[in-house]
Amino acid sequence: xxxxxxxxxxxxxxxxxxxxxxxxxxxxxxxxxxxxxxxxxxxxxxxxxxxxxxxxxxxxxxxxxxxxxxxxxxxxxxxxxxxxxxxxxxxxxxxxxxxxxxxxxxxxxxxxxxxxxxxxxxxxxxxxxxxxxxxxxxxxxxxxxxxxxxxxxxxxxxxxxxxxxxxxxxxxxxxxxxxxxxxxxxxxxxxxxxxxxxxxxxxxxxxxxxxxxxxxxxxxxxxxxxxxxxxxxxxxxxxxxxxxxxxxxxxxxxxxxxxxxxxxxxxxxxxxxxxxxxxxxxxxxxxxxxxxx
Numbered sequence: 011x012x013x014x015x016x017x018x019x020x021x022x023x024x025x026x027x028x029x030x031x032x033x034x035x036x037x038x039x040x041x042x043x044x045x046x047x048x049x050x051x052x053x054x055x056x057x058x059x060x061x062x063x064x065x066x067x068x069x070x071x072x073x074x075x076x077x078x079x080x081x082x083x084x085x086x087x088x089x090x091x092x093x094x095x096x097x098x099x100x101x102x103x104x105x106x107x108x109x110x111x112x113x114x115x116x117x118x119x120x121x122x123x124x125x126x127x128x129x130x131x132x133x134x135x136x137x138x139x140x141x142x143x144x145x146x147x148x149x150x151x152x153x154x155x156x157x158x159x160x161x162x163x164x165x166x167x168x169x170x171x172x173x174x175x176x177x178x179x180x181x182x183x184x185x186x187x188x189x190x191x192x193x194x195x196x197x198x199x200x201x202x203x204x205x206x207x208x209x210x211x212x213x214x215x216x217x218x219x220x221x222x223x224x225x226x227x228x229x230x231x232x233x234x235x236x237x238x239x240x241x242x243x244x245x246x247x248x249x250x251x252x253x254x255x256x257x258x259x260x261x262x263x264x265x266x267x268x269x270x271x272x273x274x275x276x277x278x279x280x281x282x283x284x285x286x287x288x289x290x291x292x293x294x295x296x297x298x299x300x301x302x303x
Contacts, residue, residue, distance in 0.1 A: 029255025038217035045200030082192025098155025105256030134286035144275030
């Protein structure tokens with residue numbers, strides 16, 4: 011097969027690992043406080059990245075540390091709010107709502123940077139809003155857990171914009187290590203408030219190692235390699251399938267049963283991501299650097 015085909019297969023496997031991560035984390039954070047889980051996960055991921063390329067520490071400079079710290083805070087905030095939401099709602103819904111970052115990114119870029127918003131983004135926003143309403147609104151109330159995940163999507167969108175503006179000329183690998191390190195520090199700050207608790211069972215350790223190794227470190231390498239063999243828009247479209255895998259795996263393992271309302275809302279949100287990411291003649295706001303998830 012062509013390298014582009016292998017790249018597509020590899021990216022699908024990354025999307026599967028991200029979908030599985032939602033399901034594994036849902037059970038794990040019921041047994042271990044979420045700050046403690048995140049601290050363990052991202053410390054291991056950071057150490058793996060350094061162990062693979064120890065010379066990365068020499069590639070860091072003051073500019074990278076400053077920019078990486080801000081990006082890491084956005085990324086850390088995204089993971090923390092996502093995990094709070096995951097505690098309060100289901101893995102499938104967390105996956106669907108997290109995917110809002112795809113349509114929020116160009117909107118945020120318009121608001122902050124006055125970049126032009128394409129018509130397809132407006133259509134995507136309309137579809138995403140309808141999908142979110144179907145998923146979130148129950149009677150006259152909105153689930154609080156899903157609001158936390160909306161905040162997560164906003165923070166991920168801000169992270170993508172910052173990455174696009176600041177990553178040029180910087181070593182991608184080193185910048186990623188700095189960001190992961192900052193996420194670790196932020197998570198440890200939350201974990202140590204009431205005393206760190208290690209993963210209590212083998213299942214929780216499996217979830218920690220799976221998310222640290224496959225969903226973070228290996229995912230970074232796969233994205234880096236794949237983006238050298240296909241355009242960024244195709245990469246982004248393939249990776250949107252993570253929300254489908256999150257829902258499918260949650261149902262397969264018996265963690266949840268999807269209602270017709272959730273399926274309809276989720277389908278609209280997936281459609282919004284595909285519409286927003288679909289390649290066009292204009293440059294779309296797609297992260298050209300790997301985004302750990």
